[in-house]
Amino acid sequence: MPYLLALDQGTTSSRAIIFNERAQVCAQAQQELLQHFPQPGWVEHDAEQIWHDQLTCAQQALQLAKLETRDISAIGMTNQRETLVLWDRASGKPLSRAIVWQDRRTAEHCARLKADGYEAELQARSGLLLDPYFSASKLAWMLDTLPGARARAEKSELACGTIDCWLIWNLTGGKVHATDISNASRTALLNIHTGEWDDALLRMFNIPRAVLPQVAKSSGLIGRTDPALFGSAIPIAGVAGDQQAALFGQACHQAGMAKNTYGTGCFLLLHTGDRAVRSQQRLLTTCAAQTGSTIEYALEGSVFIGGAVVQWLRDALGIIQKSSEVEALAASVSDSGGVSFVPAFTGLGAPHWEPRALGLLSGLSRGTTRAHIARAALEAIALQSVELVRAMEADMRLDAQTHNQNHNTMQLTELRVDGGATANNLLMQMQTDLLGVPVVRAQVQETTALGAAYLAGLATGVWSSTQDIARHWQAGARFTPILESAQAQRQLSDWQKSVRACVQLSQP
Numbered sequence: 001m002p003y004l005l006a007l008d009q010g011t012t013s014s015r016a017i018i019f020n021e022r023a024q025v026c027a028q029a030q031q032e033l034l035q036h037f038p039q040p041g042w043v044e045h046d047a048e049q050i051w052h053d054q055l056t057c058a059q060q061a062l063q064l065a066k067l068e069t070r071d072i073s074a075i076g077m078t079n080q081r082e083t084l085v086l087w088d089r090a091s092g093k094p095l096s097r098a099i100v101w102q103d104r105r106t107a108e109h110c111a112r113l114k115a116d117g118y119e120a121e122l123q124a125r126s127g128l129l130l131d132p133y134f135s136a137s138k139l140a141w142m143l144d145t146l147p148g149a150r151a152r153a154e155k156s157e158l159a160c161g162t163i164d165c166w167l168i169w170n171l172t173g174g175k176v177h178a179t180d181i182s183n184a185s186r187t188a189l190l191n192i193h194t195g196e197w198d199d200a201l202l203r204m205f206n207i208p209r210a211v212l213p214q215v216a217k218s219s220g221l222i223g224r225t226d227p228a229l230f231g232s233a234i235p236i237a238g239v240a241g242d243q244q245a246a247l248f249g250q251a252c253h254q255a256g257m258a259k260n261t262y263g264t265g266c267f268l269l270l271h272t273g274d275r276a277v278r279s280q281q282r283l284l285t286t287c288a289a290q291t292g293s294t295i296e297y298a299l300e301g302s303v304f305i306g307g308a309v310v311q312w313l314r315d316a317l318g319i320i321q322k323s324s325e326v327e328a329l330a331a332s333v334s335d336s337g338g339v340s341f342v343p344a345f346t347g348l349g350a351p352h353w354e355p356r357a358l359g360l361l362s363g364l365s366r367g368t369t370r371a372h373i374a375r376a377a378l379e380a381i382a383l384q385s386v387e388l389v390r391a392m393e394a395d396m397r398l399d400a401q402t403h404n405q406n407h408n409t410m411q412l413t414e415l416r417v418d419g420g421a422t423a424n425n426l427l428m429q430m431q432t433d434l435l436g437v438p439v440v441r442a443q444v445q446e447t448t449a450l451g452a453a454y455l456a457g458l459a460t461g462v463w464s465s466t467q468d469i470a471r472h473w474q475a476g477a478r479f480t481p482i483l484e485s486a487q488a489q490r491q492l493s494d495w496q497k498s499v500r501a502c503v504q505l506s507q508p
Helices: 047-065 107-115 119-126 135-145 149-154 163-171 199-205 242-249 308-317 323-331 370-402 425-435 447-459 466-470 485-506
Strands: 003-009 013-020 025-032 072-079 084-088 158-162 178-180 214-216 219-224 235-241 258-262 266-273 284-287 297-303 340-342 360-362 415-418 439-442 475-479
Touching (some): 003 047, 003 163, 013 047, 013 447, 072 242, 072 447, 084 135, 107 119, 119 199, 135 149, 135 199, 158 163, 163 235, 178 219, 178 235, 235 242, 242 258, 258 370, 266 370, 297 370, 308 323, 323 370, 323 425, 360 485, 370 425, 425 439, 425 475, 447 466
Parallel strands (some): 003 072, 072 235, 178 214, 258 415
Antiparallel strands (some): 003 013, 084 158, 266 297, 284 297
16 A cells, blocks of 8 residues: 655644555654744744754654555645745755744835835736735845845855745755745745746845745655655655645635635635636735646635634633633633624734734623633634635636636635634534535545645555545535524624724724
8 A cells, every 4th residue: 555644844833644545644743843933023933943843753653654665655745835944055054043924024025015016016926915924025034134145145055945945955955946836826926827936026025036946846756855864765746835735635626616724824725727816805816736737726815813813812811721622611602792803913814914903802891701702712713714705706706707707706605624723613613604605624634734645646646636536535524504694794794893993003
């Protein structure tokens, strides 16, 4: 039986999972990742710790599964996106800690570019918006701030990349400097229509081309591991950013299929086939995992604070001892008692894109209890995702009208979900009630790592096609709406008033 080794490097941990050809988990290992917050709004990771932890997890997973290197058909890799590493090509040592996707230090740089009228061109070429979320302004900051970095980058002495690129470099012993198209599409430097680095975008951020990696398909041989790491070389044959990998792992391979991942943040992707739908609702147009010669696309909405709001209830407020306790606490009241919660701890993501926004908890009274706050927190996770779906539906309707293609009109019929927070049945019921469509939780919850394994297995013949892969997908639980649509709309409208207040308060 062939096996796939999936490396899943996330924001809070590094993991390795071994899957068999039936897409079943055989073994896994995990290491928690230390978070660094050197200044307000700054978030950093130790890139060398990431590499060490990811390698350790891979070796441990092989031991736990009692497998030899020859049993592994290929490695598939998925990673936290937008987080950036800059390193010395000769020594392989990072020049600084990695700047994490949550980091907001480049908000002023992005605001200046936006004020100078660059956002429309950036959106047309990259599908993204001007926000510190994306990698380009992080790289510009590094080149301008780290001593001698810009001059060395221009002389090809330095290499940069997102976490997948950094891991590929280390896994291949520095022989391969490459990223896949899904990760590249999150940098704000890739032309998503051509699949190549864009000269106009490089000029916009003043980035030398010499520092950038090659761009590869998501499924295909990218390199082979250094034999010293695992005893012999293993092909690296699948790479995708975590959300595109989850889309693939959820078998959302066709236009109109959507998934939402509930992790630290919430990331909702709608597959749009070979059409790069330009959003009029301030969503993102991104490259889906590419398996063939044609680039495939998705609309994406990013919620920066999803499951992290439950961690805040636990760690900052202390109203729960464990994250799993939030469901019972929230279920102990029938509603939030008028409490509204906008968890803009790291600014607001789609469709608002307000990096200066701060969180807002309103509607408090003497009768407010910790249960009301807990319920409002879960509602906030669900309501943020409803905003994204409504924006996607509006974009697809407009795209259909523009191209006179009625069949492209999209009304979501179901939402496939994954991620740690989907274990919360109350949250899932809130989500289906507020959306008005079924919410389907996948039987295999490791859809991000599974997507990476699928991409690697597709390239190495473990699976013959995406149709073959789709046959492995199974629903674990299905939630259907019981709330009246009018009541759901009122709840959304009331919450959006709080969001507008949050945005207004953030203005200078």
